[in-house]
Amino acid sequence: MARDNFFPPQLITFYRELEKMAVPEDKWQVEEAKLKTWNGKEPLVKEAPPEIDPEFFLAFTAKVFDLLQKHLPDLGPGLELVKTNLPENLEEVKRLAQALCQRDPIAITWLKDPASVPPDVFGFAFSHVTRLLLGAYTRKVRGSVNFSSWERGECPVCGAKPLLARLKRTGERFLYCGVCGMEWRFVRVTCPFCGNDSPGELGFWEGAEGYRADVCYRCRAYLKTVDERKHPEEGASLFWEDIKTVALDFAMLGKGFQNKAFTAS
Structure with a gap:
């Protein structure tokens, strides 16, 4: 079932227009030395944040x-x-931009009168700005930084929890960050949210052909997965795959599982 049946059509149109907006490389920079010395202890953007004009x-x-x-x-x-x-x-604008890119929860305090601004509107509006800025950052650093040693469930670039996963035809699983667009390899039989690796407490529910939800019975999390062994399109955009599979979200929520990409803990 297509997500269009549930998702506001005006929001889909908004996303299509938003995708056309580009972030020129000459409008931001990052210290190359910090990229080279990244030790993998913290997400990259914490140690080597982009400096945006x-x-x-x-x-x-x-x-x-x-x-x-x-x-x-x-x-x-x-x-x-x-x-x-x-x-x-x-200078304060620069601090606001950096705080947003680092997903700092106190970013709103850089506004002139934070108390007068609805936090939910601030978060929703700037999530779209940040996704484009961090998407450009990710595309740049992906070719300069070796992420192969990163073994954690959260994104190595921005620290967000995964939104989707891609199961490649080789059998490898890659997690996808909905905040910055990064994909990173992660072990198959482990929950990226709680670290549970007990096969008896992990499973999956089949959705439409080529889609499934990997589940953890310990923390009750689910993670939508594009199974490229069954999916007709290899390398499909996971951003749009998320939009197309909201029916699977509703099904998993109805079974008592949580989408932990959107939870604080």
């Missing part, structure tokens, strides 16, 4: 917000509050 950040944010208001007009009042409270000092 503050004027570009403000202009880029305005474009994303305008697109949101176009397709989701109900957000208008909240977005206006975020806009009017953006810092004017360019």
